């Protein structure tokens with residue numbers, strides 16, 4: 001499996017404090033990879049480095065072999081990496097359809113700017129409806145997004161994240177604040193919409209992590225102490241000691 005994303009000796013300091021302390025990681029194309037670790041380990045910082053929100057202090061990040069140094073988040077997005085936000089990022093007064101179309105328009109405007117307006121608008125509508133179908137929101141198509149339930153809003157946000165056609169999808173705690181049934185619903189949805197794509201997610205819920213991830217990396221105090229399959233990570237004594245012990249017993 002060739003790498004979709006590679007981190008090489010990655011470091012990040014805020015002032016004098018080194019938060020990411022030398023991370024090497026290779027995430028294969030088509031892999032679903034979860035980054036877990038205790039509070040304050042640096043997961044969000046790592047996420048923000050990969051998506052270009054923070055510049056790294058040292059080391060390299062490569063997306064499909066291309067160095068991301070100095071690239072702005074929108075440029076990284078156009079190179080095929082799309083992220084969701086922990087805080088719901090939808091326009092509440094726009095309809096569900098308009099929210100997805102807005103995201104799709106941006107990417108199509110960029111990729112297919114030679115299309116006629118008519119062709120473009122038809123393709124846009126079809127593409128938007130296809131995404132609504134994938135995220136199970138066809139029945140809610142014409143409602144203002146603000147009236148959706150919390151889980152539906154998160155589903156919509158996942159739709160917005162995938163709308164640009166990125167092949168690397170990054171999700172930050174996609175099931176945060178959800179009930180068990182909402183979590184099951186979103187996990188199924190994530191599995192479906194990321195089929196054939198590379199998924200990188202930061203997630204606290206071990207049920208979600210073990211249900212979705214092919215590979216898990218455990219970040220502790222700014223370093224990855226283990227990467228492997230869920231079974232290997234679960235059985236790793238270093239991981240048990242540093243972090244998972246109790247969190248794992250139920251799964």
Ligand SMILES: Nc1ncnc2c1ncn2[C@@H]1O[C@H](COP(=O)(O)OP(=O)(O)OP(=O)(O)O)[C@@H](O)[C@H]1O
Pocket residue numbers: 014019037038039040041042043044045046
């Ligand atoms: N912009 C910043 N400036 C200074 N320090 C920061 C900044 N962002 C994060 N930190 C510090 O970096 C450390 C790691 O934070 P981060 O949010 O990346 O951890 P996390 O693993 O995502 O934690 P959680 O699981 O609680 O979300 C924390 O000590 C935090 O205070």
